[in-house]
Amino acid sequence: xxxxxxxxxxxxxxxxxxxxxxxxxxxxxxxxxxxxxxxxxxxxxxxxxxxxxxxxxxxxxxxxxxxxxxxxxxxxxxxxxxxxxxxxxxxxxxxxxxxxxxxxxxxxxxxxxxxxxxxxxxxxxxxxxxxxxxxxxxxxxxxxxxxxxxxxxxxxxxxxxxxxxxxxxxxxxxxxxxxxxxxxxxxxxxxxxxxxxxxxxxxxxxxxxxxxxxxxxxxxxxxxxxxxxxxxxxxxxxxxxxxxxxxxxxxxxxxxxxxxxxxxxxxxxxx
Numbered sequence: 631x632x633x634x635x636x637x638x639x640x641x642x643x644x645x646x647x648x649x650x651x652x653x654x655x656x657x658x659x660x661x662x663x664x665x666x667x668x669x670x671x672x673x674x675x676x677x678x679x680x681x682x683x684x685x686x687x688x689x690x691x692x693x694x695x696x697x698x699x700x701x702x703x704x705x706x707x708x709x710x711x712x713x714x715x716x717x718x719x720x721x722x723x724x725x726x727x728x729x730x731x732x733x734x735x736x737x738x739x740x741x742x743x744x745x746x747x748x749x750x751x752x753x754x755x756x757x758x759x760x761x762x763x764x765x766x767x768x769x770x771x772x773x774x775x776x777x778x779x780x781x782x783x784x785x786x787x788x789x790x791x792x793x794x795x796x797x798x799x800x801x802x803x804x805x806x807x808x809x810x811x812x813x814x815x816x817x818x819x820x821x822x823x824x825x826x827x828x829x830x831x832x833x834x835x836x837x838x839x840x841x842x843x844x845x846x847x848x849x850x851x852x853x854x855x856x857x858x859x860x861x862x863x864x865x866x867x868x869x870x871x872x873x874x875x876x877x878x879x880x881x882x883x884x885x886x887x888x889x890x891x892x893x894x895x896x897x898x899x900x901x
């Protein structure tokens with residue numbers, strides 16, 4: 631009998647029952663088949679991509695619930711989708727987002743004083759000016775601040791566990807849900823909204839106030855968190871309202887205290 635060219639298991643149909651590879655024939659080497667595969671990839675990728683995007687923005691929590699219950703074929707894998715967003719964010723230095731200049735780390739709550747001391751010690755040890763140190767820091771932080779966005783998934787998962795520890799959530803489910811939350815957060819705060827703001831500035835030459843922008847984004851994230859938790863955990867609205875606000879608050883604190891401190895420490899160590 632014919633064997634699979636990938637894992638050498640016996641073939642009994644069009645696909646290998648062991649590894650899933652399709653039975654290989656001479657037709658697979660034709661140009662027509664190559665074009666067909668390319669077209670199939672593009673159409674299926676596009677379909678899954680927009681189906682996933684639609685679920686995240688239109689039906690908060692639906693992606694996580696269905697994916698964790700085994701309904702996966704119609705969606706792009708959440709963690710892979712998140713990595714794609716991080717890479718997209720990495721490729722657009724125009725959107726600085728969480729990449730702050732070194733001087734602003736001195737003002738961080740809790741760790742700001744310690745960071746100031748580190749900067750002063752580095753200046754003395756290296757006999758370097760703060761301006762030059764800030765320049766070197768910026769060169770490194772452009773990539774590290776975005777690569778470390780991967781930490782948002784486990785950190786958000788910890789927040790969800792704190793809020794719902796009594797439900798004993800499974801680790802896998804927590805990770806998928808935290809991934810969906812951060813896909814929405816990154817796309818909204820650091821890709822889609824900056825595009826809208828730059829568009830407004832370009833068309834009307836108006837400069838929106840930072841406080842207004844911050845208020846709108848924070849409000850959007852709070853509303854999203856409330857709806858998402860309600861859809862996923864099916865609790866009473868007042869409880870979802872309270873926990874949604876707590877999720878948004880804890881996520882913001884995690885981002886601006888824990889994450890930014892880690893970004894500084896890693897970047898500073900690389901100088």
